[in-house]
Amino acid sequence: MEAFSLAVRRRIIELFQSGLEGDDVAEIMVCSPAAARRIWQRYRPRGIGWPASACWRTHAQAQRRTEEAGSFGAGEAEARCVLP
Numbered sequence: 175m176e177a178f179s180l181a182v183r184r185r186i187i188e189l190f191q192s193g194l195e196g197d198d199v200a201e202i203m204v205c206s207p208a209a210a211r212r213i214w215q216r217y218r219p220r221g222i223g224w225p226a227s228a229c230w231r232t233h234a235q236a237q238r239r240t241e242e243a244g245s246f247g248a249g250e251a252e253a254r255c256v257l258p
Contacts, residue, residue, distance in 0.1 A: 178205075183213050190214045 178186070182203065189199040196214070200207040 186210050186213045187217050
């Protein structure tokens with residue numbers, strides 16, 4: 175299965191934002207309803223429809239920990255994730 179292009183992901187998000195349901199979006203974009211919902215679910219919590227890097231969860235967690243802990247240990251959490 176190929177990943178959706180950025181343009182397709184943006185269009186899926188636009189269709190959901192316009193008020194359409196998953197089945198309707200899937201029919202318009204000629205994809206499965208599960209795939210369309212997955213793009214939408216990824217967009218809602220992070221504000222984007224795709225991972226920022228291969229380890230986006232680690233980056234998000236590191237950022238959250240850094241904000242919670244202040245400057246103490248700021249470099250430690252980010253050092254664990256090696257970008258390709």
